Amino acid sequence: MSDIAILGAGPAGLALARLLHLNGIECAVYERDADQHARTQGQHTNYFDQHGALLLETDAKDKREARPEIDRLELRTMLLDSLPAGTVHWSREVASVARVGIRWRIALSDGEHVDADLVIGADGLNSRARPLVTDVPPAYTGVRIPTPRSPPTRSRCWLGWSPPWRPR
Numbered sequence: 001m002s003d004i005a006i007l008g009a010g011p012a013g014l015a016l017a018r019l020l021h022l023n024g025i026e027c028a029v030y031e032r033d034a035d036q037h038a039r040t041q042g043q044h045t046n047y048f049d050q051h052g053a054l055l056l057e058t059d060a061k062d063k064r065e066a067r068p069e070i071d072r073l074e075l076r077t078m079l080l081d082s083l084p085a086g087t088v089h090w091s092r093e094v095a096s097v098a099r100v101g102i103r104w105r106i107a108l109s110d111g112e113h114v115d116a117d118l119v120i121g122a123d124g125l126n127s128r129a130r131p132l133v134t135d136v137p138p139a140y141t142g143v144r145i146p147t148p149r150s151p152p153t154r155s156r157c158w159l160g161w162s163p164p165w166r167p168r
Contacts, residue, residue: 005030005106005116007097008123009088011072014079016120017087028114029083030106032093032123036080094128097121 004020006013009031020027033039080088093109097119104119121129125138 003117004028004120005104005114005118006120006122007094007106007127007129008121009033009036009076009080009090010122010124011075011079013120013122014076014083014088016122018079018082021083021087027087028116029088030092030094030108030114031088031090032109034091036077036088036090094123097129097132099132 004025004027006017006027006029009029013029013031017027017029095107095109098105098107100115103115103117105113105115106119107113119129121127123129130138
């Protein structure tokens with residue numbers, strides 16, 4: 001089994017898997033969806049302010065607007081196609097993540113588990129890795145800016161690496 005586990009096969013998780021692959025580093029991506037066609041993503045996007053008022057409504061049919069955007073489903077498909085077969089493990093919903101010795105144990109909802117040296121939570125707002133970082137529940141602040149970072153904690157569990165982990 002891979003020493004690096006990415007939770008979630010959305011754009012962030014797949015982009016990271018692609019970057020690792022390009023640098024010769026193997027990883028495994030665990031996704032709860034049954035396959036890449038289980039849901040449609042990004043066909044229609046709306047933007048709201050912190051009070052929930054609609055600011056901008058966009059539609060894929062609106063050809064008048066020229067924006068440097070890509071449909072989320074198309075991006076996901078491109079990223080999936082760029083990865084080696086077997087990188088993404090479909091129908092593998094993560095129930096929890098816990099430290100076991102110097103490694104991380106990922107408990108899956110079907111009762112199985114996998115162990116890894118590095119666990120990266122890219123499984124959304126209610127990430128199963130989130131409790132390793134904070135006990136504060138997610139709350140809408142009016143700002144949405146995804147910024148991957150590792151907070152200065154003793155266990156460094158946002159990225160979840162074990163001390164002996166080194167890229168190969």
